[in-house]
Amino acid sequence: MSIGILGKKLGMSQLFDGNGNSVPVTLIEAGPCRVTQLKTSALDGYTAVQIGYGLSKEKHISKPEKGHLLKSGKELLKHLKEYRVEETSSYEIGNQITVKNFEVGQKVDISGKSMGRGFAGYQKRHGFSRGPMSHGSKNHRAPGSTGAGTTPGRIYPGKRMAGRYGGKQITTKGLLVLKIDDQKNLLVVKGSVPGKPGSIVNIKPNNAVGKKGGEKS
Amino acid sequence: MAKEKQEKELETAIKADESVDVAVEKKEKKMVSETTQSLSASNLINEFENGQLKKELPEIYVGDTVKVGVKITEGNKERVQPYEGVVIAKRHGGLNQTITVRRIFQGIGVERVFMLHSPQVASLKVERRGKVRRAKLFYLRDRVGKATRVKQRFDR
Numbered sequence: 001m002s003i004g005i006l007g008k009k010l011g012m013s014q015l016f017d018g019n020g021n022s023v024p025v026t027l028i029e030a031g032p033c034r035v036t037q038l039k040t041s042a043l044d045g046y047t048a049v050q051i052g053y054g055l056s057k058e059k060h061i062s063k064p065e066k067g068h069l070l071k072s073g074k075e076l077l078k079h080l081k082e083y084r085v086e087e088t089s090s091y092e093i094g095n096q097i098t099v100k101n102f103e104v105g106q107k108v109d110i111s112g113k114s115m116g117r118g119f120a121g122y123q124k125r126h127g128f129s130r131g132p133m134s135h136g137s138k139n140h141r142a143p144g145s146t147g148a149g150t151t152p153g154r155i156y157p158g159k160r161m162a163g164r165y166g167g168k169q170i171t172t173k174g175l176l177v178l179k180i181d182d183q184k185n186l187l188v189v190k191g192s193v194p195g196k197p198g199s200i201v202n203i204k205p206n207n208a209v210g211k212k213g214g215e216k217s
Numbered sequence: 218m219a220k221e222k223q224e225k226e227l228e229t230a231i232k233a234d235e236s237v238d239v240a241v242e243k244k245e246k247k248m249v250s251e252t253t254q255s256l257s258a259s260n261l262i263n264e265f266e267n268g269q270l271k272k273e274l275p276e277i278y279v280g281d282t283v284k285v286g287v288k289i290t291e292g293n294k295e296r297v298q299p300y301e302g303v304v305i306a307k308r309h310g311g312l313n314q315t316i317t318v319r320r321i322f323q324g325i326g327v328e329r330v331f332m333l334h335s336p337q338v339a340s341l342k343v344e345r346r347g348k349v350r351r352a353k354l355f356y357l358r359d360r361v362g363k364a365t366r367v368k369q370r371f372d373r
Contacts, residue, residue, distance in 0.1 A: 008258075016332075016335055020336045022335065027261060197258055
């Protein structure tokens with residue numbers, strides 16, 4: 001399995017396909033990333049490639065972090081990410097990883113922090129239906145019944161209720177890569193991607209459960 | 218009529234010149250932002266969208282009668298089918314710009330929405346300029362026969 005790349009979500013736009021249909025796309029500025037560390041089973045207990053993305057100021061970085069980053073290159077990096085691999089022999093510390101690792105027509109999984117919605121109610125968080133707004137009703141956005149009475153005499157765990165919504169890591173799977181611009185480090189994928197524009201996203205090759213490579217039967 | 222046509226051609230030529238100037242200015246602006254290294258997100262998106270814009274589109278106003286060449290694929294064959302009617306609405310801007318074209322076909326009103334910058338719109342020609350006082354001509358839907366005509370204007 002090849003490794004992924006880190007990037008910044010730029011925003012959404014549209015692209016005309018061959019038939020003249022307008023396709024919604026997300027633009028991502030992906031990479032260039034630097035290989036900062038190769039983890040080996042002898043030293044770390046597992047094999048992985050660690051890459052870094054985004055420039056950081058020196059005052060925002062602790063001395064140990066700085067020492068770690070300067071081992072692989074000159075710039076101080078902001079975000080680090082590890083990818084588990086079978087073998088690290090094809091990678092070298094200080095290598096650049098760019099959008100060239102991906103190809104048009106490939107499927108990718110993109111994960112990132114979803115938009116935070118704060119403390120959200122039932123309708124927004126779980127899609128519950130609303131009560132009537134008029135005809136004397138005072139039950140507008142209230143939860144309704146949360147369970148039976150004396151038996152069981154408690155609310156079952158996992159009952160969907162109001163609470164913090166969003167701001168969690170979400171992965172959108174099987175997005176199609178439609179366009180790649182290695183001059184501008186631009187990756188164009190079909191559909192939406194978690195997070196707001198400007199948020200950091202992690203792009204990996206598609207990991208489909210079931211048939212290898214996500215082929216349809 | 219011939220004179221008018223010549224004048225129109227002249228006008229379009231002048232307009233084309235202007236648009237070239239504007240394009241040059243835009244390029245210069247971009248160069249400036251490129252010297253500051255990283256292009257901003259909105260710049261990158263604009264660049265992505267500008268690349269898809271059609272360069273030569275006639276100026277279309279609501280009320281105009283237009284002839285749209287619609288690309289149709291049948292099997293492997295591709296052909297262009299003309300569709301003529303009155304522009305009753307314009308929506309959005311830039312890459313998403315659309316026009317709604319209404320015509321009466323076999324006694325039944327037909328409205329089609331075209332994305333102007335889509336490759337499906339192979340050609341676009343203004344047949345007649347209309348004089349209207351609304352931005353949306355939805356009132357034409359309630360009219361039949363002679364009342365659906367739009368007055369012509371000659372100053373555009």
